[in-house]
Amino acid sequence: MPGARVLVLGSGFAGLWAALGAARRLDELGADGAVDVTVVSPQPYHDIRVRNYEADLSECRLPLSDLLGPVGVGHLAAEVVAIDAAAAKVRTADGATLSYDRLVLATGSRVVKPDIPGLARFGFDVDTYDAAMRLQSHIRGLRPDDAASATAVVVGAGLTGIETASELPAMLADVLGSGGRPRVVLVDHNPHVGSDMGDSARPVIEKALADNRVEVRTGVGVTAVGERSVTLSTGEVLAAATVVWCAGMRANPLTGQFGVACDRLGRLPVDDYLRVEGVGGVFAAGDVAAARMDDEHMSVMSCQHGRPMGRYAGYNVISDLLGEPMLALRIPWYVTVLDLGRAGAVYTEGWERQVVSTGAAAKATKRIINGERIYPPLTGDRAALLAAAAPELQSAPAYEQ
Numbered sequence: 001m002p003g004a005r006v007l008v009l010g011s012g013f014a015g016l017w018a019a020l021g022a023a024r025r026l027d028e029l030g031a032d033g034a035v036d037v038t039v040v041s042p043q044p045y046h047d048i049r050v051r052n053y054e055a056d057l058s059e060c061r062l063p064l065s066d067l068l069g070p071v072g073v074g075h076l077a078a079e080v081v082a083i084d085a086a087a088a089k090v091r092t093a094d095g096a097t098l099s100y101d102r103l104v105l106a107t108g109s110r111v112v113k114p115d116i117p118g119l120a121r122f123g124f125d126v127d128t129y130d131a132a133m134r135l136q137s138h139i140r141g142l143r144p145d146d147a148a149s150a151t152a153v154v155v156g157a158g159l160t161g162i163e164t165a166s167e168l169p170a171m172l173a174d175v176l177g178s179g180g181r182p183r184v185v186l187v188d189h190n191p192h193v194g195s196d197m198g199d200s201a202r203p204v205i206e207k208a209l210a211d212n213r214v215e216v217r218t219g220v221g222v223t224a225v226g227e228r229s230v231t232l233s234t235g236e237v238l239a240a241a242t243v244v245w246c247a248g249m250r251a252n253p254l255t256g257q258f259g260v261a262c263d264r265l266g267r268l269p270v271d272d273y274l275r276v277e278g279v280g281g282v283f284a285a286g287d288v289a290a291a292r293m294d295d296e297h298m299s300v301m302s303c304q305h306g307r308p309m310g311r312y313a314g315y316n317v318i319s320d321l322l323g324e325p326m327l328a329l330r331i332p333w334y335v336t337v338l339d340l341g342r343a344g345a346v347y348t349e350g351w352e353r354q355v356v357s358t359g360a361a362a363k364a365t366k367r368i369i370n371g372e373r374i375y376p377p378l379t380g381d382r383a384a385l386l387a388a389a390a391p392e393l394q395s396a397p398a399y400e401q
Contacts, residue, residue, distance in 0.1 A: 004035045006317055007090065007100040009080050009254070011041035011064055012049060013303040014286025014310035015106035016376065020389035021314020022104075023071035027386055029322060038074040039064065040090070040098070045129070049108075050303050051370050052132035053164040053339070055171050059371075061129055062378070070382040080107070083257045085279050102281050102317045105268070106310060107252035109287035109301050113245055118225035123243045126164055135244065142175050142241060148228040150180045151240040155222050156247030157188035158196060159338055162205060164244055165214045166341030172242075185215045185238060188247070192218060197336065198353040201346050208343035249301055251288045258282065263290045265301070272328035274313040275320070283320075285313035293331045297351055303374050305331065308393060315391040333396045337366045347399050361400040369397055 008019045022037045046067060048060040064075045078092040083103070090098050111127040113119055124135040142149035152172060154165040165186040172182035186193065186209065193216055194205045209216055217232065222243075224231040230238045251266035260278045262268055267290040269277045274291060276282045285291075286306035291299040299305040308331060316326040336348045345362035348355050357365065373394075377384040 004101040004321060005099065006035055006037045006102045006104065006321065007098060008037065008039045008104045008106060008314075009041070009090070010106035010108055010252075010286070011039050011043075011046050011075070012106065012108045012286060013306035013374070014108070014288075014313070015039060015041065015104070016046045016064075016067065017307050017310030017389060018104045018106050018283075018285055018314040018317070019068060019073045020071060020376070020385055021311040021391060022318050023073050023314075024386040024389040025315045025318035027071075029318070029324065031318075031322060032072065035101075035318065035321060036074065037072075038076055039068060040076045040078055040080055040092070042077065042079045044075055044077050046376070047129040048370075048374065049129070050374065052126040052129060053160065053167050054370075055136070055167060055174075057129065057132060057136070062376070066378070066380050067376055067385065070380050071385050080254065083254060085258055085282055088281060100281075102321050103283065104313050104317050105254065105276070105282065105284040105288050106286045106313070107254055107288055109249045109251050109265075111245060112248035112250050116222060116225060118227075119222075119243075119245065122225045122227050123245045125245045126160065135242075136171075138242065139171055139175055142172070144176045144180050146241070148239040148241040150176055151183040151185065151238060152242035152244065153185045153187060153222075153230045153238060153240045154244045154246055155187050156245065157186050157190065157193040157216070157218070158246065159194070159336070161186060161188070161246035162194055162209070163339045163341075164246055166208065166212050166339065166343065168242075168244075169212055169214065170342060182213075183215070184213070185217060185240070187217045187220055187222060187232065189221045189233075190218060194338075197338070197348065200355045201336075201338070201348050201353055204346045204355060204358050205338070205340065208340035208346070211343045212341050249287070255284075255288050265290075272330065273316045273320075273326045274309060274329065275316070283313045283317050285309035291329065293334070297334070304335070307374065308391075311389055311391045314389065327391050331393060335396050337362060337369055337397065339363070339366050339370075347397075349396070357399040357401050365397050365399045373397065
């Protein structure tokens with residue numbers, strides 16, 4: 001189909017791998033140049049978003065030109081604000097209109113911040129690379145001689161909140177020096193921390209938080225945020241110069257423009273080939289898609305699922321466009337490796353999240369995942385990039401007990 005165009009919206013885990021997967025499928029079919037594949041995203045980077053809680057983000061922003069250029073995929077730095085699936089067009093914030101023959105929606109998710117007084121002005125988050133860098137800049141500017149500067153409040157005791165709270169004591173200590181003792185308070189309205197992690201992992205998480213000297217307040221919400229204070233639903237006011245919001249995620253609101261019912265997280269329903277159900281010519285991958293992983297479980301918002309969903313969406317969007325067979329995606333395993341700062345990590349297997357590794361051994365696995373496994377090849381080599389985009393499922397990460 002000469003002159004055909006595939007647009008991939010988003011350059012996160014799903015978007016990057018969808019673009020690379022599309023390039024690989026074109027190469028397999030000997031159709032290089034027959035289809036224009038273009039990624040549209042606001043910034044020319046692929047950010048390793050899941051590492052935003054870490055203290056060192058120097059290796060977490062990768063130029064897209066180094067990843068897409070070698071395989072012949074273009075990039076347009078623009079924010080898509082509207083999608084007209086019936087007309088097969090998208091509109092960007094600067095008023096441009098782009099036509100497509102096939103579309104892959106991979107615009108990810110975002111943290112949901114409620115309308116709490118002061119939160120928008122004084123709160124921080126680690127939802128994006130830029131937001132994480134703002135938090136780090138703020139921490140570096142704290143004053144060691146100030147009591148409120150020594151206290152940070154993390155709201156939301158899910159995976160991101162636990163990882164952030166576990167990292168903050170060391171980050172604050174580096175700034176405060178010997179003159180101050182960091183205080184980190186983890187707040188959640190649920191009765192337990194890590195409510196999604198199940199009963200097996202909870203004791204490990206609770207002990208790690210205690211070992212990291214993180215205070216936990218469960219069954220409590222936040223009602224106001226000030227420049228140097230946080231008010232809890234109990235009426236207690238904590239003197240704190242740092243508030244990090246880690247509660248609640250929702251799919252990019254572009255999912256609401258297709259006229260189909262989304263799930264409670266705002267995700268589009270997709271079939272086993274990642275085609276959006278009821279919408280012709282549109283695929284979705286990553287956090288914007290609710291895909292079936294097996295006969296009982298749907299995908300979760302994670303790079304663990306976003307990366308293979310992207311690869312398969314890229315393969316299938318080209319196959320669909322050129323009339324070739326597509327591949328169904330099912331992932332037969334599920335694991336969680338949660339970073340617990342200086343207390344190590346916890347590794348669970350299965351949807352019931354049974355603990356199989358903890359402490360330093362699990363931390364070693366987490367470092368391999370965060371520093372190697374989730375990265376694309378960084379050599380700029382076309383063959384290596386195409387090979388990495390194969391629609392093949394990785395095995396679960398290795399671990400030691």
